[in-house]
Amino acid sequence: MADARSVVLGRIRRALADRPAAPEIPRSYDVTRPLGDLVELAAERIADYRAEVHRVTAEDVPAKIAELLAARGAARMVGPVDLPSNWQVDVAEWMIDSPSLTIDQLDAADGVLTGCAVAIAETGTIVLDGGEAQGRRALTLVPDYHLCVVRVDQIVGIVPEALARLAPTRPLTFISGPSATSDIELDRVEGVHGPRTLHVLITD
Amino acid sequence: MPAPRVGLFATCLTDTFYPSTARAVVRLLERLGCHVDFPMDQTCCGQMHYNTGYRDEARSLAAKYATVFAGYDAIVAPSGSCGGMVREIHPELHGTSDAFVRTYELSEFIVDVLGVTDVGAYFPHRVTYHPTCHSLRMLGVGDKPLSLLRAVRGLDLAELPAAETCCGFGGTFAVKNADTSTAMLGDKMRNVLNTGAEVLCAGDNSCLMHIGGGLSRLRTGVRTVHLAEILASTEEEPWAATP
Amino acid sequence: MGSNPVTWLGSPVFPKAAKAALADTQLRRNLRKATHTIRDKRAKAVAELPDWEQLRLAGEAIKDDVLSNLDTYLERIEAAVTARGGVVHWARDAREANEIVLRLAREAGTDEVVKVKSMATAEIGLNEALAAGGIRAIETDLAELIVQLGHDRPSHILVPAIHRNRSEIKEIFQREMAEKPVSDEPRELAEAARRHLRRKFLSAKVAVSGANFGVADTGSIVVVESEGNGRMCLTLPEVLITVMGIEKLVPTWQDLEVFLQLLPRSSTAERMNPYTSVWTGVTPGDGPQQFHLVLLDNGRTDALADRVGRQALRCIRCSACLNVCPVYERTGGQAYGSVYPGPIGAILSPQLVNDMHDKQAASLPYASSLCGACYEVCPVRINIPEVLVHLRAEAVEAKGRTPESVGMAALGWLFADARRYENAQKVGSLARHLAPSGRISSLPWPGSKWTSTRDVPTPPAESFRTWWRKNRG
Numbered sequence: 001m002a003d004a005r006s007v008v009l010g011r012i013r014r015a016l017a018d019r020p021a022a023p024e025i026p027r028s029y030d031v032t033r034p035l036g037d038l039v040e041l042a043a044e045r046i047a048d049y050r051a052e053v054h055r056v057t058a059e060d061v062p063a064k065i066a067e068l069l070a071a072r073g074a075a076r077m078v079g080p081v082d083l084p085s086n087w088q089v090d091v092a093e094w095m096i097d098s099p100s101l102t103i104d105q106l107d108a109a110d111g112v113l114t115g116c117a118v119a120i121a122e123t124g125t126i127v128l129d130g131g132e133a134q135g136r137r138a139l140t141l142v143p144d145y146h147l148c149v150v151r152v153d154q155i156v157g158i159v160p161e162a163l164a165r166l167a168p169t170r171p172l173t174f175i176s177g178p179s180a181t182s183d184i185e186l187d188r189v190e191g192v193h194g195p196r197t198l199h200v201l202i203t204d
Numbered sequence: 205m206p207a208p209r210v211g212l213f214a215t216c217l218t219d220t221f222y223p224s225t226a227r228a229v230v231r232l233l234e235r236l237g238c239h240v241d242f243p244m245d246q247t248c249c250g251q252m253h254y255n256t257g258y259r260d261e262a263r264s265l266a267a268k269y270a271t272v273f274a275g276y277d278a279i280v281a282p283s284g285s286c287g288g289m290v291r292e293i294h295p296e297l298h299g300t301s302d303a304f305v306r307t308y309e310l311s312e313f314i315v316d317v318l319g320v321t322d323v324g325a326y327f328p329h330r331v332t333y334h335p336t337c338h339s340l341r342m343l344g345v346g347d348k349p350l351s352l353l354r355a356v357r358g359l360d361l362a363e364l365p366a367a368e369t370c371c372g373f374g375g376t377f378a379v380k381n382a383d384t385s386t387a388m389l390g391d392k393m394r395n396v397l398n399t400g401a402e403v404l405c406a407g408d409n410s411c412l413m414h415i416g417g418g419l420s421r422l423r424t425g426v427r428t429v430h431l432a433e434i435l436a437s438t439e440e441e442p443w444a445a446t447p
Numbered sequence: 448m449g450s451n452p453v454t455w456l457g458s459p460v461f462p463k464a465a466k467a468a469l470a471d472t473q474l475r476r477n478l479r480k481a482t483h484t485i486r487d488k489r490a491k492a493v494a495e496l497p498d499w500e501q502l503r504l505a506g507e508a509i510k511d512d513v514l515s516n517l518d519t520y521l522e523r524i525e526a527a528v529t530a531r532g533g534v535v536h537w538a539r540d541a542r543e544a545n546e547i548v549l550r551l552a553r554e555a556g557t558d559e560v561v562k563v564k565s566m567a568t569a570e571i572g573l574n575e576a577l578a579a580g581g582i583r584a585i586e587t588d589l590a591e592l593i594v595q596l597g598h599d600r601p602s603h604i605l606v607p608a609i610h611r612n613r614s615e616i617k618e619i620f621q622r623e624m625a626e627k628p629v630s631d632e633p634r635e636l637a638e639a640a641r642r643h644l645r646r647k648f649l650s651a652k653v654a655v656s657g658a659n660f661g662v663a664d665t666g667s668i669v670v671v672e673s674e675g676n677g678r679m680c681l682t683l684p685e686v687l688i689t690v691m692g693i694e695k696l697v698p699t700w701q702d703l704e705v706f707l708q709l710l711p712r713s714s715t716a717e718r719m720n721p722y723t724s725v726w727t728g729v730t731p732g733d734g735p736q737q738f739h740l741v742l743l744d745n746g747r748t749d750a751l752a753d754r755v756g757r758q759a760l761r762c763i764r765c766s767a768c769l770n771v772c773p774v775y776e777r778t779g780g781q782a783y784g785s786v787y788p789g790p791i792g793a794i795l796s797p798q799l800v801n802d803m804h805d806k807q808a809a810s811l812p813y814a815s816s817l818c819g820a821c822y823e824v825c826p827v828r829i830n831i832p833e834v835l836v837h838l839r840a841e842a843v844e845a846k847g848r849t850p851e852s853v854g855m856a857a858l859g860w861l862f863a864d865a866r867r868y869e870n871a872q873k874v875g876s877l878a879r880h881l882a883p884s885g886r887i888s889s890l891p892w893p894g895s896k897w898t899s900t901r902d903v904p905t906p907p908a909e910s911f912r913t914w915w916r917k918n919r920g
Contacts, residue, residue, distance in 0.1 A: 015752035194675025223911035257839030261859030341819035374816025417901030
């Protein structure tokens with residue numbers, strides 16, 4: 001008896017007996033767009049989703065982190081294994097993901113601090129790829145507060161530019177604002193299951 | 205330029221139920237310098253058959269159309285839906301034919317071929333205009349009917365809210381899904397009545413029969429007039445639709 | 448041959464179902480508000496992009512490329528996923544897909560799975576099949592949760608509970624949840640959902656998801672979502688099972704750049720949806736360490752075999768067509784009796800069912816006035832009106848000789864000859880004498896379907912051609 005795989009592939013081949021020609025794909029859409037000051041646009045668009053955005057110089061990053069964590073009362077923060085040590089400010093107790101934090105530990109934390117892989121200005125999107133200062137996906141999912149540091153050189157204009165910079169086989173998370181739903185009368189409501197508060201530091 | 209030889213495609217609906225519209229097209233096009241002929245062998249474009257799933261009958265009618273309308277400079281139909289059927293679908297059913305390519309909906313013909321937007325019309329009434337779906341989306345006539353109406357002296361043009369929403373006719377849809385069709389009709393009528401217009405104008409008698417049927421049933425006092433009849437009307441000879 | 452569970456057994460034909468839905472005033476209000484809101488938002492989101500039409504053309508072509516070489520691309524994604532530690536299964540139909548998922552859940556030793564919203568799993572009736580096998584499936588999308596707790600059926604592809612307003616939702620939650628929301632503010636309702644589901648997320652062993660896209664070259668699977676429940680299901684459990692329709696592929700990673708722009712703006716009318724997750728097979732130390740991809744046919748190859756109908760398989764499930772459809776706006780989704788309602792449902796559901804003798808499925812292509820608003824907004828340019836008319840021709844063929852076909856043939860015969868046609872017109876004008884008021888307000892069946900709500904103009908004294916012959920002949 002034929003297995004499902006050969007049956008389905010056989011059905012496909014018979015269905016395509018008319019040999020439809022694969023079309024040439026017209027790629028006249030924009031692969032880049034003049035959007036003005038990308039940093040300003042990114043800040044504006046990220047803030048559009050009710051994520052708080054701060055711009056600081058590289059030297060001021062630790063101080064800003066301390067300020068935001070203190071203001072929030074975030075006493076226990078999660079960080080990936082390679083979180084820069086000068087980001088691990090005294091204001092909070094740092095739970096570094098080594099050995100791997102348990103789900104309950106993540107759930108008990110007040111927040112998580114990471115960097116990112118790339119940010120898309122036009123859509124206000126931050127992308128994590130598990131690379132530098134980001135850690136595994138659970139770290140940025142379970143805690144209710146995510147503080148993300150974005151470098152100016154990580155900001156691109158539009159989606160095609162971002163995808164060109166990403167390795168597809170890494171686990172990727174595209175974040176555009178704190179979690180939301182529009183299931184109730186199509187009102188966008190923030191804060192369902194992901195971190196309900198997202199703060200972004202844009203630095204050079 | 206010699207007077208264009210135009211074949212009038214009256215359409216089965218207009219020929220049978222709204223002959224006044226076809227007479228208006230003749231008067232209008234002749235006033236604009238065309239030589240108008242009505243080949244008597246014409247009947248129907250087959251749209252209703254085609255859209256209901258009866259392709260064979262539609263195919264025969266496409267073949268007949270190609271024969272009946274051979275040899276004209278242009279063929280003009282007072283209907284975006286019939287015009288669309290001929291231009292877009294007849295070639296799929298029958299293959300290419302000059303008659304299909306040269307078929308125009310009325311406002312397209314006047315604006316694009318004759319190059320005219322002021323046809324010298326006079327119609328002193330408050331009018332609102334409903335763009336028929338096939339005109340809008342299949343033929344892409346765009347703004348042409350409105351530009352023609354704007355040039356009509358004495359005409360007070362009121363914009364129709366949600367104009368581009370379908371009136372609910374859809375051919376046999378109006379009968380096979382009569383309840384949904386009526387719900388759509390209700391909203392279209394409400395929008396028409398909200399304009400305070402005395403007259404609802406459209407380029408298709410199918411939509412006008414449907415919307416007009418509702419306006420009449422509810423004794424709204426709003427009447428429907430085809431675009432051709434407004435454009436045919438002048439101060440010297442106001443157009444009166446004789447039933 | 449079993450019937451495809453994509454359409455719900457016992458659903459009445461569309462005109463009948465629509466009639467009932469049209470009378471539901473709450474439904475009418477909810478739908479009108481929701482569809483008008485999202486329509487405007489979508490138009491604004493799309494207007495922002497200067498290259499929207501070029502993106503649509505690319506999207507259409509990429510999907511046609513996938514369909515033309517579907518076997519090759521499926522083999523490619525299978526190889527890529529397998530190389531990265533995933534396991535690929537093939538399912539001929541709904542029953543087989545359900546068996547696979549049930550077996551995998553049992554092997555994982557669980558009696559409960561958490562689910563991310565997935566049209567494909569709704570289509571195959573997965574939850575019911577799991578329940579029959581002793582496994583509880585917990586919907587985690589707010590709207591799917593509302594539908595599940597309300598013991599209801601979905602009415603929209605993207606927002607399945609669109610037929611519910613906030614006070615109805617509050618009632619459902621108060622009835623079914625342990626921790627009850629105190630008000631009907633959307634914020635409160637979302638908070639109630641969060642508390643209800645959080646424990647499940649943090650302890651679930653097995654998750655089931657669908658997929659928005661599968662990248663053939665790399666084996667990467669993409670899930671586009673808003674609430675974070677997708678991330679929860681895709682990241683925390685040990686075992687992840689993804690059920691994906693075989694048509695949901697894109698050939699290369701680069702191709703996603705088109706769809707990640709087309710989809711958010713067409714569906715929720717945003718520049719970008721809150722969360723998109725991408726994963727390839729298994730990544731040690733990050734996420735589920737067991738990944739299963741179930742490739743689902745369930746009638747898609749029947750659609751693929753239809754040269755005109757196959758374009759329906761381009762669909763990326765954005766629901767833009769539902770939101771602009773004047774029919775859907777008034778009847779809602781449940782009237783279509785299918786997991787896929789609205790314009791796309793009217794062409795996809797009958798093709799998946801693949802049986803035009805099924806009266807309910809055969810009624811769906813007629814649930815349209817052919818206005819074309821759907822085609823205008825479809826991000827992958829599916830010519831829905833063209834497919835509707837094509838399927839109507841198939842329905843007519845299947846029905847054979849009916850009073851309608853006899854009438855249509857008679858009319859065709861009249862139209863074939865101008866003299867015959869003219870004689871018929873003359874007979875009609877006799878009707879004038881029956882309606883001196885100039886309008887007819889009542890006709891026998893089937894004309895009564897018109898005259899129940901509309902007048903008919905009385906046929907005029909003479910037709911145009913009679914006038915022409917008299918005056919110009």
